[in-house]
Amino acid sequence: MAAVLEFEGITKEYRNLPNLRRLRALDDFTLQVEAGEIFGFLGPNGAGKSTAIHLAMGFMHPTRGRGVMLGAPFGHAATRRRVGFLAENVALYHRRANRLVRFYGALNGMGGPRLLQRATEVLRMVGLQDHASRNVGRFSRGMLQRVGLAQALVNDPELLILDEPTSALDPVARVVVREILLAARNAGKTIFLSSHLLSEVELICDRVAVLHRGRLVRQGRTSDLLHAAGQTEIVARGIAASQIPGAVAQNGALHWRTPAADQRRIMEQIWTLGGEVVSVNPLRRSLEELFLELAAEARPSQRGPS
């Protein structure tokens, strides 16, 4: 598949006033986001996620390296017509929601009845149709985030870049946003999603990358990363816990977490002892567990601040 967003060996350093000390936010960062996928971009605070997104949008310039978005170098204004962007802590002009969305649509070259129709449509999508004529200055943070999403969607973008799009939303609104993103993917759009809400990412992302202190520490398909490497869970009943070491009794059954290599041996033991194997599943860990594991791995080798 073609990459719609590509970071190639990007390093970004800031100069910290007043001593002009260099702070490295991204370090030789390389990543490819393919067309038609929802890509989760994870990392603790200060990992460099927003920096990477701002570089892609052309708000900043890399110290080294280059990047390509929809076939054009980062910062190419005309290409942004095909991109939707929602910033973390969204800040918008204080206007009526429908006029605001039309303003941003017009900045993208839209106009006429199509813009009117699309603005109404996206406000309905984010559940703000009843607030369309209210000034966004009086909106709650969650509503503001939804208007922000509406302005990102107004141009029906091929690529959506979202920085913490659900951080201020209640569970119902989160479900709405999740459905919007899944519908967008089904329509062939690409979504690059930075989020701290790991359960959300786990639910919708096809691939994820984890950034730590400006370095990419892991990336891959979400399902692959969530499989605990080579671990299997065996559930059995009809035997005593003491008969095979390592068993944990739970809800009237025995559970073993065992390396896949030992799987066959334990199952044979269960059968030999007259027990019944209820299930054998590759063990999954949550994204949160993976995230904490990677953060712990990265800690001993912490380098410059990001």
Place this chain on the structure above:
Amino acid sequence: MKPPFLIGFNFVREQRWPILVLLLWILLLAFLGLITDMPRGREDLLFIFKQVALYVVVFSIFFGGSAIYNERKTRRILAVLSKAVGRQQYLSGLVLGVTMCCGIYCFSLGMTGSWALGEAGFPASQVWFLMLCVIVACMLAGTLALMFSTFLNPFFAAGATAAVLAAPVLLTHLGLAPWAEAMPVYALTVTVMESSFRAPGSPLWSPILLALAETIIFWVLAARIFAHVDIAVAVE
């Protein structure tokens, strides 16, 4: 070409309260000058008009010097520049916005001035020529302030702009009068300040044309500098 106009009109909309206060100030002066029975001389009236006219040059520096800073501080610039808007277009929008803000002020002042001063015998066409001088001076001053604000905070940008605009005064004192004409805002303000009932002044177009040319030059310079600025970095 649409984005600069949208950004310009949006800038005026964002500045609506300061503009409204300035318009009320003009109306108050017109009211005091015409409606009340306050004893006044027509020279006093002209002096107040000229003084109020020149205030807008100072306002243009503040409008231009703070535009980018405010947008970056509130982070609203991110949503605008995430659209198909180039940085040059964005700056054009701000220059247009500053010019429109000052234009509204000058138009209101021109209306009240041609009415009040016209009744006192000052030619209305000369009032509008003075307004033209002022608006062109505002364009240049605002663009210069905008250029400085691409890399300085508003306070220093305003200071640097004031220093550049006032340089002709120093150069004249140093006997370098020909060089003083290089920055025409001074010449334009002098044109306004020296007009009187006896000598309303004849239109001089060279400072106006020079100011327009310099506005373009400073706009290009501002765009060049702004193209390299990391706008997502928090402002100091």
